[in-house]
Amino acid sequence: MNDKSNNEIVIEVRGLEKSFDNHRVLNGVEMDVRRGETLVIIGRSGCGKSVLLKHIIGLLSADRGTVSVEGRTLSKLTRKELYEVRLRFGMLFQNGALFDSLSVGENVGLALREHTRKKMAEINEIVARKLEQVGMGGMENKMPADLSGGMKKRVSLARAISLDPDFILFDEPTTGLDPITADAIDDLIVELGGHPSVTSIAVTHDMASAYKIADRIMMLHDGRVLVSGTPDQIRSSTDPIIHQFINGLATGPLKAI
Amino acid sequence: MFTLLAACGKMTLDFLEYVGGLFVMGWRIICALPSIFVSPRLTIDQMLQIGVNSFPLILLVSVFTGSVAAWQTAYQMVDFVPMRFLGVTVGKAVTIELAPVLTALVLAGRVGASIAAELGTMRVTEQIDALEAMAIDPVRYLVLPRVVAGIIMIPILSLFATVIAILGALVVSVSVVNISSEMFLNGVKRYFYISDLVAGQTKAAMFGLIISLIGCYQGFITSGGAEGVGKSTTRAVVVSAVLILIADFLIATLMFRMG
Ligand SMILES: Nc1ncnc2c1ncn2[C@@H]1O[C@H](COP(=O)(O)OP(=O)(O)OP(=O)(O)O)[C@@H](O)[C@H]1O
Ligand SMILES: [Mg+2]
Numbered sequence: 275m276n277d278k279s280n281n282e283i284v285i286e287v288r289g290l291e292k293s294f295d296n297h298r299v300l301n302g303v304e305m306d307v308r309r310g311e312t313l314v315i316i317g318r319s320g321c322g323k324s325v326l327l328k329h330i331i332g333l334l335s336a337d338r339g340t341v342s343v344e345g346r347t348l349s350k351l352t353r354k355e356l357y358e359v360r361l362r363f364g365m366l367f368q369n370g371a372l373f374d375s376l377s378v379g380e381n382v383g384l385a386l387r388e389h390t391r392k393k394m395a396e397i398n399e400i401v402a403r404k405l406e407q408v409g410m411g412g413m414e415n416k417m418p419a420d421l422s423g424g425m426k427k428r429v430s431l432a433r434a435i436s437l438d439p440d441f442i443l444f445d446e447p448t449t450g451l452d453p454i455t456a457d458a459i460d461d462l463i464v465e466l467g468g469h470p471s472v473t474s475i476a477v478t479h480d481m482a483s484a485y486k487i488a489d490r491i492m493m494l495h496d497g498r499v500l501v502s503g504t505p506d507q508i509r510s511s512t513d514p515i516i517h518q519f520i521n522g523l524a525t526g527p528l529k530a531i
Numbered sequence: 532m533f534t535l536l537a538a539c540g541k542m543t544l545d546f547l548e549y550v551g552g553l554f555v556m557g558w559r560i561i562c563a564l565p566s567i568f569v570s571p572r573l574t575i576d577q578m579l580q581i582g583v584n585s586f587p588l589i590l591l592v593s594v595f596t597g598s599v600a601a602w603q604t605a606y607q608m609v610d611f612v613p614m615r616f617l618g619v620t621v622g623k624a625v626t627i628e629l630a631p632v633l634t635a636l637v638l639a640g641r642v643g644a645s646i647a648a649e650l651g652t653m654r655v656t657e658q659i660d661a662l663e664a665m666a667i668d669p670v671r672y673l674v675l676p677r678v679v680a681g682i683i684m685i686p687i688l689s690l691f692a693t694v695i696a697i698l699g700a701l702v703v704s705v706s707v708v709n710i711s712s713e714m715f716l717n718g719v720k721r722y723f724y725i726s727d728l729v730a731g732q733t734k735a736a737m738f739g740l741i742i743s744l745i746g747c748y749q750g751f752i753t754s755g756g757a758e759g760v761g762k763s764t765t766r767a768v769v770v771s772a773v774l775i776l777i778a779d780f781l782i783a784t785l786m787f788r789m790g
Contacts, residue, residue: 333660357666365664371657375649385665388672 278489281308284473285330285441289339291497292325299325301497302339312467312474314484316519317494318528323477324368326494327443330475331363332356343441361389364439368446368477370430372418378405379414382433389437404432407462409455424451431459435466442466444476448483456483463487481520485509493519556670556748560678563671567679573672577680581642585688592637593692596629597621597699605708614710618718621700623727627787630693631686631731632779635738638685639771643746646677647767650750651760659751674747681743682736689735693728734782738775745771 285307292300299322307313315323328334329341332348341348343359351359372381383401386392392400398414405411408428418426427450434442447463448456460483467474467487478484484491485505492502493516501508501516511517518526567574600621608617650673653659662669697719704715749767753759 328660331664333663353668357668360664360666363664365661367657367661367664369657371661373653373658373661374656385667388665388667 278308278311281310283307284309284344285475286342286345287326287330287339288342290326290329290336290341291338292322292329292334292336298497300329300336303494303497303499305492305499305502307473307475309473310467310470311489312463312476312487314488314491315475315477315494316479316481316484316491317500318519319479321494322497323494324445327365327445327475327477331360331365331443361437362440363443364434364437364441365443366427366431366434366445366447368449370418370423370426372426372430372433374418376418377414378410378416378418378421378429381418381429382414382436385433385437400436401432404436405429407435408432409458424455427451428455428459431462440471440473442472442474444474444478446477446479448478448480456480460486481522552752553744553748556674556751557744559668559670560675560744563668563675566671567675573676574679577676578684581638581680581684582687585638585641585684586691588637588641589634589688589692590695592633593630593695594699596633596692597625597696597701598703600624600629600696601700601703602707605704614708615714615718617704617708617710618715618720619722620718621704622697622719622723625696625700626693626723626727626731628731628779630696631689631735631738632775634689634692635685635735635742635775636772638688638738639742639775640768642681642685643742643767643771644764646743646746647749647753648760648764650674650747651753651763654751654753655756655759669751674751677747678740678743681739683739685739685742686732686735690728690732693731730786733786734779737778737782741774741778742771745774 283306285305287303287305290300290303291298303326315326317323325334329336330343332341332351335349346355346359348356348359372378373384376384379398379401382404383397386397386400390397401414402411405413408431410425410428410432413421413425413429418429421429427447431444431447434444444463448459451459463474463476464487466472467489476484476487488505490502491505491508493500493508495515501511501513503511508516508520511520514527517523518528524530601617604620604624605614605617608614608620650659653673659669659673662672701712701715704710705712746767749763749770753763755762
């Protein structure tokens with residue numbers, strides 16, 4: 275993990291606020307992501323991590339504040355321009371969100387079929403390779419309903435990286451996987467993020483995985499960014515909230531239940 | 532009093548939001564229309580889905596519709612009107628009204644509900660978000676093929692229903708009313724206008740638009756998990772059935788001017 279702190283800022287979030295039915299979820303999030311870095315977002319369940327990711331790819335629109343990708347403010351783009359931006363993104367949804375009317379192979383190949391002029395044979399080859407990368411080789415013809423939760427997650431990951439995106443958003447990539455597969459997926463994320471032009475943002479509850487993949491860790495708390503720093507800075511933080519969270523303690527300033 | 536007013540206000544707002552949303556979706560469908568030639572597979576799949584799956588049901592419904600129409604008409608005509616008018620009366624009723632409207636009402640339950648349930652499930656399981664995230668316009672990819680398939684297939688099914696219903700009526704006329712098949716068919720033929728058939732199928736195309744558009748729209752605005760999908764599905768059937776009846780009335784007043 276080399277120093278990326280001088281790279282240009284590619285994703286910029288300013289004063290982001292979002293409420294659902296009078297419940298303020300995001301309350302002034304400020305965040306910068308630099309090209310090539312892997313940012314890990316941590317925070318308690320329900321604190322708005324998935325909501326934040328969905329704002330970054332423009333699936334949700336902010337009540338107040340802005341999200342910009344490479345200087346383009348998403349809320350000011352036309353649908354066509356927004357799609358151009360999204361083409362450079364890959365997103366792994368928290369619950370997979372596989373298309374259940376399509377087979378595994380069709381799920382992974384859909385973006386290739388829709389957005390490239392590649393021939394079927396070439397697409398099939400790419401699909402096979404992506405599935406291989408997530409340890410799901412040869413499963414093209416299975417239907418999503420026939421897969422286990424962890425398998426769905428991995429197919430979904432293969433789908434997210436099918437177009438070799440410059441920006442990858444992972445929403446809990448290793449939740450629901452066994453420790454060995456989880457570690458392999460962490461390796462894959464590190465490998466993908468190792469490419470200097472690939473910027474990734476991962477949400478996770480798994481601190482071991484966070485330390486392993488992150489260039490920088492950011493903690494979301496009470497609708498804002500509580501802290502942002504290198505894994506070492508986070509690990510050695512003396513802030514009681516951060517200390518309680520990363521060590522998974524039931525007692526401390528945060529109420530457990 | 533105040534709460535009543537507030538409730539009325541909210542209902543009006545909800546209604547306007549619903550109608551507004553429908554128009555936005557309609558506009559996006561029109562914008563996406565050219566892409567139908569880029570990926571015709573999607574539309575053809577939907578046409579097969581609607582057509583093949585609905586065939587047996589429409590067959591059943593139209594046999595009974597025709598038979599009952601013949602029986603009831605004959606019963607009302609006895610002693611007043613000569614039975615040679617049975618064919619024309621039943622034929623007209625079936626072609627212009629019964630086949631298109633009953634086909635549409637049955638398919639609102641069959642096709643509209645299944646579209647709403649499918650897209651609603653896709654909405655609550657974030658599959659529609661996933662399409663958006665992949666820069667695939669869900670209106671182009673999901674809605675357009677269903678709406679076009681609806682507009683094409685429902686007239687075809689209604690035409691099929693027309694033929695079957697008249698055959699059903701023929702069987703009843705011959706076996707129960709005891710008139711000859713020539714007499715019945717001559718009646719049908721003598722006053723058969725191609726324009727009636729066109730009118731019936733034009734109505735059916737309108738109904739097809741209503742069924743598929745409402746199904747898609749309800750699916751898209753679904754929220755609240757499995758329960759939400761159930762509600763949306765019911766809503767889709769009720770709303771499209773009501774709109775079919777209203778549209779039928781409006782079209783009748785436009786197409787069939789008296790005097
Ligand atoms: N579409 C929505 N409609 C209403 N409320 C929502 C919606 N999406 C999220 N919320 C609310 O926003 C809050 C944050 O949700 P979010 O999914 O971002 O949490 P999270 O941090 O990802 O949690 P977890 O770690 O459990 O996945 C929750 O209180 C949730 O109820
Ligand atoms: Mg989440």
